[in-house]
Each structure stands twice: as C-alpha cells, then as structure tokens.
Amino acid sequence: MIPRIYIPGDSGALALGAEKVAKAIASELAERGIEAKIVRNGSRGAYFLEPMVEVATANGRVAYGPVKPSDVKSLFDGGFLTGGHHKRWLGAPDKIPFLAKQTRLTFARCGVTDPLSLESYKKHGGLNGLTNALGLTPAAIVAQVTESGLRGRGGAGFPTGIKWKTVLDTSGDRKYIVCNADEGDSGTFADRMIMEGDPFVLIEGMTIAGIATGATKGFVYVRSEYPHAVAVMNKAVDVARKAGVLGASVMGSPYAFDMEIRVGAGAYVCGEETALLDSLEGKRGMVRAKPPLPAHKGLFGKPTVINNVISLASVPVIMDKGAAYYKDFGMGRSRGTIPIQIAGNVKYAGLFEAAFGMTLGEIVDEIGGGTATGRPVKAVQVGGPLGAYFPRTLFDTPFDYEAFAAKDGLIGHAGIVVFDDTADMLKQARFAMEFCAIESCGKCTPCRIGSTRGVETIDKLAAGIEPEKNLALVTDLCNTMKFGSLCALGGFTPYPVMSSITHFPDDFKPAPVRVAAE
Numbered sequence: 001m002i003p004r005i006y007i008p009g010d011s012g013a014l015a016l017g018a019e020k021v022a023k024a025i026a027s028e029l030a031e032r033g034i035e036a037k038i039v040r041n042g043s044r045g046a047y048f049l050e051p052m053v054e055v056a057t058a059n060g061r062v063a064y065g066p067v068k069p070s071d072v073k074s075l076f077d078g079g080f081l082t083g084g085h086h087k088r089w090l091g092a093p094d095k096i097p098f099l100a101k102q103t104r105l106t107f108a109r110c111g112v113t114d115p116l117s118l119e120s121y122k123k124h125g126g127l128n129g130l131t132n133a134l135g136l137t138p139a140a141i142v143a144q145v146t147e148s149g150l151r152g153r154g155g156a157g158f159p160t161g162i163k164w165k166t167v168l169d170t171s172g173d174r175k176y177i178v179c180n181a182d183e184g185d186s187g188t189f190a191d192r193m194i195m196e197g198d199p200f201v202l203i204e205g206m207t208i209a210g211i212a213t214g215a216t217k218g219f220v221y222v223r224s225e226y227p228h229a230v231a232v233m234n235k236a237v238d239v240a241r242k243a244g245v246l247g248a249s250v251m252g253s254p255y256a257f258d259m260e261i262r263v264g265a266g267a268y269v270c271g272e273e274t275a276l277l278d279s280l281e282g283k284r285g286m287v288r289a290k291p292p293l294p295a296h297k298g299l300f301g302k303p304t305v306i307n308n309v310i311s312l313a314s315v316p317v318i319m320d321k322g323a324a325y326y327k328d329f330g331m332g333r334s335r336g337t338i339p340i341q342i343a344g345n346v347k348y349a350g351l352f353e354a355a356f357g358m359t360l361g362e363i364v365d366e367i368g369g370g371t372a373t374g375r376p377v378k379a380v381q382v383g384g385p386l387g388a389y390f391p392r393t394l395f396d397t398p399f400d401y402e403a404f405a406a407k408d409g410l411i412g413h414a415g416i417v418v419f420d421d422t423a424d425m426l427k428q429a430r431f432a433m434e435f436c437a438i439e440s441c442g443k444c445t446p447c448r449i450g451s452t453r454g455v456e457t458i459d460k461l462a463a464g465i466e467p468e469k470n471l472a473l474v475t476d477l478c479n480t481m482k483f484g485s486l487c488a489l490g491g492f493t494p495y496p497v498m499s500s501i502t503h504f505p506d507d508f509k510p511a512p513v514r515v516a517a518e
C-alpha cells in the first residue's frame with residue numbers, strides 16, 4: 001500500500017509553515033525514491049500543534065507536530081512513514097488530550113478526511129443526512145431541526161427550525177438560502193475551518209435547508225480575508241455539482257438546488273444579516289430596518305433563510321443521527337455542541353467542540369492552559385468585539401446562551417479571547433467604541449455619533465478630566481446606544497465597555513490613583 005501523509009492545507013496551518021513542510025516532505029520523498037500520497041487535509045484545530053503532520057499506518061493514524069521543515073529529514077530517518085518515534089511524535093491524533101476531550105459532531109470529519117474528496121466524505125458518514133432528508137416532507141425536515149433545539153451559531157442564538165418554518169410557510173416564486181460566512185468576530189475561525197476542512201458538510205446542510213424550505217438557490221457570503229476558504233468552497237461546489245449532489249435533481253430526487261460562492265468586501269457590518277443581503281445584491285452594506293424579516297422579504301425581496309456556517313453545517317448530523325441524539329447534548333435551552341474558539345493570550349489555542357455547559361474557567365484554565373505568557377488571566381472577552389469581558393470571578397459561568405445573558409454577556413459565535421494581567425481595560429473599552437465608530441454603517445444616530453462621543457469621553461477619563469462626570473456620561477451613552485440602536489453593532493458595543501467599567505473599576509480611576517496603585 002502506498003503510504004498516505006496528511007499535511008493540513010488550512011490557513012491557520014499554512015500561517016504556521018505547513019506549505020514549507022509539505023514541500024520539504026515532497027522533496028525528501030523524491031530524494032529517497034519513496035512513492036507516497038500527500039493529502040492536504042483540514043486542520044483538526046489544535047493550532048498549538050500545527051503544522052501537524054499525520055501518517056496512515058497499519059495501526060491507524062500517527063501524528064507529529066508542530067513539524068518544522070528542519071525536522072523532515074530526521075522524521076524520515078526515524079521511520080515516520082510507519083509511525084516511528086521522533087521528538088515531534090504525538091501518537092494517535094484522537095488520543096491527544098486537547099482532541100480526546102472533545103465531542104465532535106459538526107467537526108467530526110475536519111482534519112480527518114480529504115476536504116475535496118466526496119468519496120472520503122461519504123466514507124465518514126457524509127450525505128447520510130441529505131439521504132434521510134430526501135425521504136421526508138419539507139415540514140418533517142423542519143420539525144426535526146426544530147426538535148433538535150439547534151440555535152443560530154452566528155451570534156443571536158435564534159432557533160434555526162423556527163426560521164426555516166417561517167420561510168417554508170411564506171410563498172414566493174423563488175426562495176434563497178444564504179450562508180453567512182463573514183466571520184468577523186475577533187478570535188473566531190470555526191466557519192473558516194469548516195469551509196477549508198469539510199466543505200461538503202456545509203453544502204449538504206445548505207441543500208437540506210433548500211429542500212426543507214422550498215429554496216432552489218444558495219449563496220455563501222465569505223469574507224474577503226478568506227481566499228483559501230473561497231478556493232476550497234468553489235472547488236467543492238464543482239465536485240458536488242458534477243456528482244449530482246447539486247443541480248436540477250439533487251441526488252436523483254425531484255428537488256433542485258444549486259449554489260454559488262460570493263466574496264465580501266471587508267466590512268464587519270456586512271456580517272449583519274440585512275447588510276449582508278444589501279452587499280450580496282451589489283449595494284453598499286447598510287443595515288435594513290426590520291420588519292420585513294429576511295424570512296419574508298430577503299435577498300432580492302424573496303423569502304430567504306440566512307444562517308451561519310456552523311448552524312448549517314450542524315444540520316447533516318441532526319438529519320443523520322436524529323433530533324433526539326443531538327438534543328441529548330447540552331444544557332437548558334442550549335442544545336447540542338458548540339465549537340468554542342480559544343484565542344488571544346492562551347497556551348493551547350484552537351477549536352474545542354463540546355456540549356454546551358462547560359464553565360468558562362474550565363475552558364480557559366484546563367483546556368486553554370491559561371495564558372501563553374504564563375501571567376495570570378485578567379479578562380476573557382467572549383463573543384467577539386461586541387461581547388463582554390469576563391473577570392475570574394465569573395469563571396463559574398457555564399457556556400450557555402441564557403447563563404451568559406444573565407451575567408450581561410453573550411456567547412456570540414463562541415470565540416473567546418484571553419488577556420493577561422497587563423491588559424488595560426480602559427484601553428479595551430476605548431477600542432470597543434473606536435471599533436464601532438469605524439465599522440458603523442451610519443444609518444442610526446446612537447451608533448454613528450454615540451461611538452465617536454464614546455471614544456472622546458473615554459479619552460477624557462484616561463486623561464483624568466472630571467472622572468465622575470465622564471464615567472456617568474459613558475454609562476448614559478451606553479444606555480442610549482443599547483436601547484436606541486437599530487442593530488447589534490451599536491446595541492452591543494456597550495457590553496465590552498460596561499463590563500470593563502463594572503468588573504475592572506481600578507483601570508478607570510484617574511491617572512494619579514492608577515499610578516499610586518501600581
């Protein structure tokens with residue numbers, strides 16, 4: 001049997017040198033006259049071990065990492081093609097503690113299969129969900145998704161089944177499935193990993209959504225910063241079309257569904273669903289007032305499902321294994337699993353898919369291993385740039401939509417960014433306001449003007465000018481933005497600002513006191 005070597009082609013792994021490692025391995029193979037198949041797989045998400053190279057041996061896969069080009073010669077000398085020992089030897093990938101502790105439902109194939117091989121996809125359970133869906137009525141598919149408890153993973157946590165039912169129940173000569181792959185939140189990369197590592201699961205999820213709601217056309221709106229994801233998705237759509245998974249007759253059924261990949265233009269606000277629709281229609285991305293809901297009047301005025309990549313990519317496993325199976329994971333109203341993206345100043349950065357319910361402390365300290373700098377963790381921002389900063393005292397908060405809301409926070413797209421004790425929370429609060437000012441679409445006053453006034457007021461606080469008055473002013477401004485903004489960009493910017501003020505009051509004390517305290 002020809003040896004098989006897996007070298008991730010994932011952007012994260014590439015950023016860490018995977019391409020150079022792939023070249024070094026290819027030339028070493030040529031030099032030694034060894035015939036082997038190199039598979040450019042996705043990443044399993046343990047980024048602290050990337051580039052992680054795996055070989056398929058008679059006893060299963062063996063991983064090595066993080067591999068440097070300079071390791072390649074000694075890897076061959078040590079017999080790595082048969083799993084031989086080496087200083088980079090990690091053993092069976094699924095026994096690596098960071099991976100072994102996970103519950104991989106949505107990411108089951110990511111890093112395992114060849115992303116562009118439909119055969120490899122099918123061999124690992126791919127298309128089972130779509131096959132089952134084709135045997136059901138659209139209403140029964142929607143009922144399954146509703147019953148699974150799946151909620152939107154893009155940020156708002158809205159029940160996916162209810163959204164689909166609205167589109168199913170709305171008549172239209174044309175309906176659309178739009179996949180939100182704008183992934184603008186800080187510290188997030190789950191959507192990218194799926195698109196690069198298991199693109200067929202997204203295609204399958206979107207196709208099921210089309211059949212369930214009567215939509216015949218899908219668009220994936222990918223942020224422009226993801227060229228690798230765009231390339232892989234385009235190739236995967238081609239493969240799926242040629243294989244009859246997409247097209248006039250989905251897998252030989254009476255249903256038609258096809259899709260296209262579209263590239264965004266680099267604005268955070270274009271991740272907001274209505275601004276995204278404007279952008280997709282070729283306009284400047286401006287937030288639309290609701291109603292009408294996109295489910296009633298969305299893309300080109302037609303009934304449209306807009307879902308995040310992970311929401312859609314979670315549907316195949318639900319349709320394959322059943323709503324009850326999926327629902328069995330999780331806590332409260334947060335059912336199933338959530339791919340937590342651990343980033344920032346953290347020792348073990350990566351993607352950790354787990355059932356809802358782990359505490360923030362477990363995620364940061366046990367899974368993430370604390371800070372990369374070795375200093376104490378000061379704060380963790382959860383849910384992207386609009387998410388609250390959590391101090392250690394809130395580390396017992398379980399990863400659950402309602403539990404985070406109860407602590408004035410949000411899960412968002414499940415990105416967490418860790419900060420050590422050198423972080424200045426006044427600067428972080430200022431950054432939140434500045435980010436909002438830069439990214440605001442400008443449609444409503446509290447966000448457009450409020451964010452700029454917010455930056456100015458925080459600057460006055462930093463300069464020690466009338467601290468009490470200016471702190472009260474920031475709080476007042478936050479209330480106006482929270483309750484008066486049209487969308488969550490202006491409406492949620494107060495979360496990082498107010499959580500910084502509430503949990504880290506010392507950082508907002510006038511300069512002389514801060515100096516004295518230090």
Ligand SMILES: Cc1cc2nc3c(=O)[nH]c(=O)nc-3n(C[C@H](O)[C@H](O)[C@H](O)COP(=O)(O)O)c2cc1C
Binds near residue numbers: 269488
């Ligand atoms: C400013 C802003 C940016 C957003 N960015 C994204 C994004 O990048 N990706 C995403 O899926 N949802 C994003 N959302 C949420 C979307 O508006 C929408 O709720 C989501 O696409 C719905 O899909 P879901 O129900 O599957 O989560 C953003 C919202 C706001 C207000």
Ligand code: SF4
Binds near residue numbers: 269441488490
């Ligand atoms: S809150 Fe900001 S981004 Fe949202 S509609 Fe208003 S101005 Fe636009």
